Amino acid sequence: xxxxxxxxxxxxxxxxxxxxxxxxxxxxxxxxxxxxxxxxxxxxxxxxxxxxxxxxxxxxxxxxxxxxxxxxxxxxxxxxxxxxxxxxx
Amino acid sequence: xxxxxxxxxxxxxxxxxxxxxxxxxxxxxxxxxxxxxxxxxxxxxxxxxxxxxxxxxxxxxxxxxxxxxxxxxxxxxxxxxxxxxxxxxxxxxxxxxxxx
Numbered sequence: 001x002x003x004x005x006x007x008x009x010x011x012x013x014x015x016x017x018x019x020x021x022x023x024x025x026x027x028x029x030x031x032x033x034x035x036x037x038x039x040x041x042x043x044x045x046x047x048x049x050x051x052x053x054x055x056x057x058x059x060x061x062x063x064x065x066x067x068x069x070x071x072x073x074x075x076x077x078x079x080x081x082x083x084x085x086x087x088x089x
Numbered sequence: 090x091x092x093x094x095x096x097x098x099x100x101x102x103x104x105x106x107x108x109x110x111x112x113x114x115x116x117x118x119x120x121x122x123x124x125x126x127x128x129x130x131x132x133x134x135x136x137x138x139x140x141x142x143x144x145x146x147x148x149x150x151x152x153x154x155x156x157x158x159x160x161x162x163x164x165x166x167x168x169x170x171x172x173x174x175x176x177x178x179x180x181x182x183x184x185x186x187x188x189x
Contacts, residue, residue, distance in 0.1 A: 004146065007098055011139070014105050018112045025115050033121055033178050037128055040170060041115060044132045044163065045108060048139050051156065055143065063155045070162055077170035085177035 036080045043073035100142030107135035120186030129171035136163045
């Protein structure tokens with residue numbers, strides 16, 4: 001009998017492997033904007049990982065952390081794209 | 090109960106599949122616009138599927154409401170962020186990649 005927590009652990013493991021693959025693009029990206037989209041993708045994966053860890057540990061305050069992280073991720077993306085377009089914030 | 094567990098597992102693995110596809114596109118595609126094409130849609134659909142599975146798993150509670158709020162926020166803001174980066178780079182004069 002497979003517990004649901006084992007499936008959550010497996011999902012977290014696969015997502016962390018995906019994050020490591022994205023870090024390659026964030027480090028080796030040829031231009032600045034490749035790094036920006038790599039960081040955006042890593043942030044989106046981090047939100048899902050934080051919610052899954054919160055359910056796994058029965059400490060559901062992690063959902064608030066994920067909400068704040070989603071806000072920060074959006075602000076970071078918009079600010080960096082504005083910096084790329086106009087050269088200043 | 091068994092059927093609900095099966096549905097939740099299917100939704101979680103579907104979301105993980107789309108995340109993996111987005112990562113593969115980010116690594117393998119040759120240009121910024123093609124990379125954005127992969128990640129913008131793959132991430133949005135992955136978050137939608139995984140959080141829908143978690144909402145079904147947790148049942149009705151205040152935590153579920155917060156997860157639905159996060160899902161709506163990401164479904165609204167991920168295409169907006171993608172469009173912002175794309176417009177900024179296109180206004181720099183970068184032409185999209187073409188096969189020669």
